[in-house]
Amino acid sequence: MNKIESKNVHLYYGDFHALKGISMSIQENTVTALIGPSGCGKSTYLRLFNRMNDLIDNVRIEGDILLDGRDIYKKNIGMRIDELRKKVGMVFQKPNPFPKTIFENVAYGLRVNGIDHRSFIEERVETSLRQAALWEEVKDKLKKSAFELSGGQQQRLCIARALAIEPSVLLMDEPASALDPISTSKIEELIYELKTKYTIIIVTHNMQQAGRVSDRTAFFYLGDLIEYDDTPVIFTNPKDIRTQSYVTGRFG
Amino acid sequence: MTKQTKEYIAFWIFRILSFIVLAILIWILYFIFVRGWHMLSWDFLTKMPEDGMTKGGIYPAIIGTLYLVAGSMLFAFPIGVLAGIYIHEYTNDSKFKRFMKLMTNNLAGIPSIVFGLFGMSLFVKTLNFGDSILAGSLTLGLLALPVVIRVTEEALIAVDDSFRHGSLALGASKLITIRKVVLPIAMPNILTGLILSIGRVSGETAPILFTVAAYFLPKLPTSIFDQVMALPYHLYVISTSGTKVQESRDMAYGTALVLVLFVLILNLLANALRRYLGNKVKMN
Amino acid sequence: MKRKFKQFTEKLIEGLLLISGSLTSITVLLIVIFLFKEGLGLFTTSPMENKNVIVVNKLNPVEHLTAGQIKKIFDQEITNWKDLGGKNDTILLFTINDLSNYFSEEEIGENFEYLPEKLNSIVDSIPNLLAVYTDKYLVKELKGKIVKVDKNNIPDFILGREWFPTAEPAVQLGVLPLILGTLLVSIFAILFALPIGIATSIYMAEVANERVRKILKPIIELLAGIPSVVYGFFGLIVIVPLIHDTFNLPVGETALAGSIVLAIMALPTIITVSEDAIRNTPRSMKEASLALGANRWQTIHRVVLPYSMSGITAAAILGIGRAIGETMAVLMVTGNAAVMPHSLLQPVRTIPATIAAELGEAPQGGVHYQALFALGCILFILTLLINIWVEYVSSKQKFKK
Ligand SMILES: Nc1ncnc2c1ncn2[C@@H]1O[C@H](COP(=O)(O)OP(=O)(O)OP(=O)(O)O)[C@@H](O)[C@H]1O
Numbered sequence: 050m051n052k053i054e055s056k057n058v059h060l061y062y063g064d065f066h067a068l069k070g071i072s073m074s075i076q077e078n079t080v081t082a083l084i085g086p087s088g089c090g091k092s093t094y095l096r097l098f099n100r101m102n103d104l105i106d107n108v109r110i111e112g113d114i115l116l117d118g119r120d121i122y123k124k125n126i127g128m129r130i131d132e133l134r135k136k137v138g139m140v141f142q143k144p145n146p147f148p149k150t151i152f153e154n155v156a157y158g159l160r161v162n163g164i165d166h167r168s169f170i171e172e173r174v175e176t177s178l179r180q181a182a183l184w185e186e187v188k189d190k191l192k193k194s195a196f197e198l199s200g201g202q203q204q205r206l207c208i209a210r211a212l213a214i215e216p217s218v219l220l221m222d223e224p225a226s227a228l229d230p231i232s233t234s235k236i237e238e239l240i241y242e243l244k245t246k247y248t249i250i251i252v253t254h255n256m257q258q259a260g261r262v263s264d265r266t267a268f269f270y271l272g273d274l275i276e277y278d279d280t281p282v283i284f285t286n287p288k289d290i291r292t293q294s295y296v297t298g299r300f301g
Numbered sequence: 302m303t304k305q306t307k308e309y310i311a312f313w314i315f316r317i318l319s320f321i322v323l324a325i326l327i328w329i330l331y332f333i334f335v336r337g338w339h340m341l342s343w344d345f346l347t348k349m350p351e352d353g354m355t356k357g358g359i360y361p362a363i364i365g366t367l368y369l370v371a372g373s374m375l376f377a378f379p380i381g382v383l384a385g386i387y388i389h390e391y392t393n394d395s396k397f398k399r400f401m402k403l404m405t406n407n408l409a410g411i412p413s414i415v416f417g418l419f420g421m422s423l424f425v426k427t428l429n430f431g432d433s434i435l436a437g438s439l440t441l442g443l444l445a446l447p448v449v450i451r452v453t454e455e456a457l458i459a460v461d462d463s464f465r466h467g468s469l470a471l472g473a474s475k476l477i478t479i480r481k482v483v484l485p486i487a488m489p490n491i492l493t494g495l496i497l498s499i500g501r502v503s504g505e506t507a508p509i510l511f512t513v514a515a516y517f518l519p520k521l522p523t524s525i526f527d528q529v530m531a532l533p534y535h536l537y538v539i540s541t542s543g544t545k546v547q548e549s550r551d552m553a554y555g556t557a558l559v560l561v562l563f564v565l566i567l568n569l570l571a572n573a574l575r576r577y578l579g580n581k582v583k584m585n
Numbered sequence: 586m587k588r589k590f591k592q593f594t595e596k597l598i599e600g601l602l603l604i605s606g607s608l609t610s611i612t613v614l615l616i617v618i619f620l621f622k623e624g625l626g627l628f629t630t631s632p633m634e635n636k637n638v639i640v641v642n643k644l645n646p647v648e649h650l651t652a653g654q655i656k657k658i659f660d661q662e663i664t665n666w667k668d669l670g671g672k673n674d675t676i677l678l679f680t681i682n683d684l685s686n687y688f689s690e691e692e693i694g695e696n697f698e699y700l701p702e703k704l705n706s707i708v709d710s711i712p713n714l715l716a717v718y719t720d721k722y723l724v725k726e727l728k729g730k731i732v733k734v735d736k737n738n739i740p741d742f743i744l745g746r747e748w749f750p751t752a753e754p755a756v757q758l759g760v761l762p763l764i765l766g767t768l769l770v771s772i773f774a775i776l777f778a779l780p781i782g783i784a785t786s787i788y789m790a791e792v793a794n795e796r797v798r799k800i801l802k803p804i805i806e807l808l809a810g811i812p813s814v815v816y817g818f819f820g821l822i823v824i825v826p827l828i829h830d831t832f833n834l835p836v837g838e839t840a841l842a843g844s845i846v847l848a849i850m851a852l853p854t855i856i857t858v859s860e861d862a863i864r865n866t867p868r869s870m871k872e873a874s875l876a877l878g879a880n881r882w883q884t885i886h887r888v889v890l891p892y893s894m895s896g897i898t899a900a901a902i903l904g905i906g907r908a909i910g911e912t913m914a915v916l917m918v919t920g921n922a923a924v925m926p927h928s929l930l931q932p933v934r935t936i937p938a939t940i941a942a943e944l945g946e947a948p949q950g951g952v953h954y955q956a957l958f959a960l961g962c963i964l965f966i967l968t969l970l971i972n973i974w975v976e977y978v979s980s981k982q983k984f985k986k
């Protein structure tokens with residue numbers, strides 16, 4: 050069964066038609082890259098999966114999105130929005146730790162979901178920080194403010210924070226675009242390792258990055274899904290001329 | 302308790318407390334409008350007080366307040382705008398700028414009664430202006446100065462740097478750029494701020510107690526060295542210290558209503574201006 | 586030629602800008618100079634009114650008295666020289682009013698021409714006498730001894746509990762009741778206003794929809810614009826009787842009335858400043874919290890409030906500053922009794938109200954006048970400290986970003 054399935058999804062910001070009938074299915078434990086020129090709707094599409102667009106006034110959504118076969122936008126089907134968000138973690142473009150200690154940042158998702166067993170939280174914080182390849186760097190300063198970390202470390206902290214509630218899907222919106230090359234490659238390695246446990250969808254403007262980390266790639270253009278295929282196909286043998294000129298850098 | 306319940310309770314507490322704020326304001330306005338409304342008449346606005354200020358009108362107090370507002374703005378507006386321009390456009394050194402801002406904030410934080418003490422000591426006594434429109438206006442002007450400066454600064458901050466660079470790139474001098482490009486864009490915001498600071502000045506009592514305000518004057522001022530009556534001081538006098546406090550209650554309601562109406566109209570005017578001029582600038 | 590002229594005007598205008606820009610600093614400086622010149626002058630003068638002097642018998646060991654002791658002697662709270670460091674003997678108080686008990690009119694003379702000599706003689710003859718009279722009746726060969734009266738000084742001024750600035754023969758200038766009155770009224774005002782103000786700002790920034798916000802916002806702006814006398818008037822006519830009836834008090838003009846009126850007046854400041862602070866929380870931070878399954882309330886109290894805490898603190902401090910400096914409204918509703926405050930249901934008097942009520946009657950340059958300026962200095966220092974505190978708190982917020 051497909052992990053995620055979207056069927057003919059339209060999204061309107063007021064009168065503006067931002068997504069024009071997107072249908073695509075995503076398999077479990079794969080990395081899917083969303084690429085396309087700025088403003089084409091990648092973030093908008095990504096934010097559908099954890100219903101982040103609900104926060105914006107005047108948004109209208111049509112079509113169905115299924116997670117494990119359940120429609121996440123249908124109220125009566127029984128998946129509350131916070132349950133959904135426990136299953137679908139998100140990492141943002143800029144590192145955005147909370148004004149709290151490193152430990153409390155990672156523990157946050159557990160606490161807000163009603164878990165306050167201390168040793169359980171401690172254990173989970175450590176596992177998540179290890180998964181995010183940050184444990185060795187911060188294990189001695191867990192009580193320090195998260196703002197004292199470097200940008201790359203902050204971003205891995207945000208990943209650890211998302212992993213702590215054990216989601217099954219991880220959404221990443223340009224997670225490395227604000228980082229230096231070394232931090233970027235660390236994040237990429239991380240994505241590669243996380244793939245064994247999570248289904249990952251990543252938005253990126255970096256073609257090499259998409260090529261390196263993803264199994265499947267979707268190319269968006271002006272709100273349309275132009276082409277969706279295995280990553281090597283998109284980069285070496287695309288069917289659509291627009292995909293080809295985008296991935297070869299002829300427009301952007 | 303589930304987190305949904307907590308959220309529900311918390312939001313309802315916020316809602317209720319906010320509506321308490323709303324209720325308080327409506328209570329105050331209702332009280333003043335309902336009790337003062339029947340006093341409002343042409344005679345009330347244009348006649349002298351009579352019978353120990355229990356009857357007649359509040360004409361001299363209105364005129365006095367208008368003089369004081371005009372006088373203080375004549376002082377504070379040009380200087381405040383120039384100072385705002387200087388602080389925002391001319392001070393490159395960030396330490397100096399911080400110092401200037403700190404001083405402006407300090408001045409803004411000084412209580413109005415201290416301005417009263419200072420105004421009396423400097424203008425009334427040392428410079429020997431006596432209790433006069435001049436002394437009162439200058440005192441109120443100093444009080445309004447930080448307000449005007451801040452308003453100007455904020456309006457200037459809102460002007461995008463690209464306008465400045467565009468003009469400077471065309472070879473215009475800094476001064477010309479400010480006069481021809483920056484100020485016209487900032488002006489609507491400056492004017493709105495100005496109107497709001499008029500509201501502030503017209504209601505101040507403490508600074509004029511010892512610099513200009515007269516308990517009762519049967520005639521209008523003829524020069525800037527005369528004392529005047531003023532609306533806020535008049536309200537204070539007839540509601541507390543007169544011998545006929547009870548008899549002048551109606552006059553007090555009327556005066557309070559006039560003061561509130563004045564502020565209300567200024568607020569509406571400021572909003573209208575903001576919208577009107579704001580649109581005009583965008584169209585150009 | 587024309588070019589030179591243009592350069593000249595540019596320089597001129599820039600000079601004008603510089604002067605205007607410096608004017609706030611100059612004003613603050615002038616305020617300091619004028620306030621402290623008069624205010625500190627107080628501490629070089631004597632609390633004795635009308636050039637009165639205190640004369641005692643030569644053998645009396647008491648050398649100097651304080652203003653407070655003189656008052657107690659006159660109020661007959663001190664009746665024995667022992668309490669003043671002298672011998673065990675009752676104090677026999679003598680003022681000009683007691684003259685007829687000692688001398689006939691003929692003895693003094695029609696134009697008081699023999700009075701100085703007579704005064705001199707009774708001081709000499711009665712060992713336990715304390716005589717108070719003006720210095721023009723002093724004679725050259727004084728047989729008694731002039732007791733020095735301590736000058737007004739800062740510790741007595743700040744810690745003194747009696748404020749009788751026109752008392753005879755020695756004024757009592759203790760401002761502790763006024764300072765405590767000011768703090769009591771202001772602090773309770775903030776305690777009332779802060780929860781309501783913060784709740785409203787959270788509601789406006791995070792909970793309310795656009796339509797409700799569009800109603801609330803201008804109303805709060807209007808609330809900020811209403812003059813303080815109008816609030817005072819409202820307090821006088823509505824709040825004071827309400828308190829009078831609810832608590833069954835002899836007078837409704839109480840600290841509580843002042844706190845309530847000040848709380849209403851502080852609301853707009855607190856709401857606007859903390860709403861701005863709350864709005865400054867980065868959107869991405871809120872989204873991160875929601876994306877972890879937190880609901881809106883959890884996001885507000887675990888992320889938004891901690892993040893905007895310094896802004897909210899600044900709002901609270903600013904509110905206290907406004908409350909401390911507020912004059913007219915407080916003057917109209919607190920009853921203005923210059924006594925040590927014990928409860929909220931009792932009349933109190935604040936520093937600004939004292940200045941406003943008394944400056945008109947204080948003769949320029951007199952002790953009372955100087956004392957009011959010294960009060961102004963205290964107020965100035967208090968608000969300056971508060972301003973610095975606000976700067977400090979909000980600079981910490983900038984650093985965090
Ligand atoms: N809150 C909003 N209200 C109105 N329009 C919006 C909103 N958010 C995005 N849009 C519009 O929707 C379109 C898609 O935006 P989106 O952020 O999804 O683009 P994107 O592909 O992620 O671009 P980028 O690569 O620059 O991040 C854009 O044209 C944008 O202007």
Ligand SMILES: [Mg+2]
Pocket residue numbers: 091092093222
């Ligand atoms: Mg995007």
